[in-house]
Amino acid sequence: MRLQKYNTFEALLVSDTFENLTFSCFPLQHPAPPQTSPAGSPAGRAAPVPSPSCAAVAFRSLLAADLRFSRQLGVCAGERSAWGSARPLLRLLEVSGHGVPWLAGTLYGLGRSESPAGREVLLNLLFALVLDLVLVAMVKGLVRRRRPTHNKMDMFVTISVDKYSFPSGHATRAAMVCRFVLHHLVLAIPLRVLVVLWAIIVGISRVMLGRHNVSDVAFGFIMGYMQYNVVKYFWLSPLSAPALFAVWNQWNQ
Numbered sequence: 001m002r003l004q005k006y007n008t009f010e011a012l013l014v015s016d017t018f019e020n021l022t023f024s025c026f027p028l029q030h031p032a033p034p035q036t037s038p039a040g041s042p043a044g045r046a047a048p049v050p051s052p053s054c055a056a057v058a059f060r061s062l063l064a065a066d067l068r069f070s071r072q073l074g075v076c077a078g079e080r081s082a083w084g085s086a087r088p089l090l091r092l093l094e095v096s097g098h099g100v101p102w103l104a105g106t107l108y109g110l111g112r113s114e115s116p117a118g119r120e121v122l123l124n125l126l127f128a129l130v131l132d133l134v135l136v137a138m139v140k141g142l143v144r145r146r147r148p149t150h151n152k153m154d155m156f157v158t159i160s161v162d163k164y165s166f167p168s169g170h171a172t173r174a175a176m177v178c179r180f181v182l183h184h185l186v187l188a189i190p191l192r193v194l195v196v197l198w199a200i201i202v203g204i205s206r207v208m209l210g211r212h213n214v215s216d217v218a219f220g221f222i223m224g225y226m227q228y229n230v231v232k233y234f235w236l237s238p239l240s241a242p243a244l245f246a247v248w249n250q251w252n253q
């Protein structure tokens with residue numbers, strides 16, 4: 001049997017039915033149509049090809065529209081793109097939503113914080129950021145959707161799964177951090193609006209830079225929003241994690 005290799009999204013575009021798809025591994029072992037007539041069918045006549053289900057057709061059309069729309073929006077994908085001159089500004093936004101400055105800033109804040117309440121919030125932010133990295137890496141590794149072909153792979157510090165684009169790690173982080181900050185920092189209304197705008201602009205800039213398709217960012221926003229629920233559920237406090245805080249207090253004496 002001849003085998004062809006597809007990633008999950010390509011498999012969706014070429015498969016006849018959803019039942020043919022395996023979502024969990026790559027390369028997908030997608031069997032090519034049989035070369036010989038199956039037993040019982042008249043020799044020389046091709047076996048009937050199952051027609052794709054409505055759901056499969058709808059899904060493929062959505063994916064195709066996603067790719068087309070994302071390419072059109074990728075106006076800062078290169079220096080010579082339509083809005084190429086705005087690329088440095090969008091790359092600054094990229095750094096503002098990157099994991100390294102957020103992790104480094106949180107660790108720095110933890111080291112400097114003198115109030116137990118501040119330390120508790122920062123410890124949970126650290127937990128949230130690590131959780132986000134782990135969950136995004138897992139989903140990226142599972143789905144293995146390639147980044148748009150017009151993306152230039154010139155990103156600031158990446159890990160191996162970052163060659164994949166679904167979901168956008170910047171979008172998950174921006175949405176989660178946005179909810180976190182709005183819940184735990186007392187901010188004036190204009191600043192709260194600014195935080196929400198920042199999260200939205202970071203997401204949009206991922207598509208404009210050509211790093212992602214629209215669906216990567218949309219899913220990233222939803223995933224990041226829900227990740228905050230997990231952080232809230234497992235909130236680390238001297239009551240829920242006394243050992244952790246005891247060690248922490250000892251260490252800081």
Ligand SMILES: CC(C)=CCC/C(C)=C/CC/C(C)=C/COP(=O)(O)O
Nearest residue numbers: 099100157158159162168169170171
């Ligand atoms: C300590 C440790 C393992 C830090 C890793 C921080 C790091 C390299 C995060 C990756 C951030 C990144 C490039 C995410 C990709 O974002 P997309 O929006 O392009 O998915």
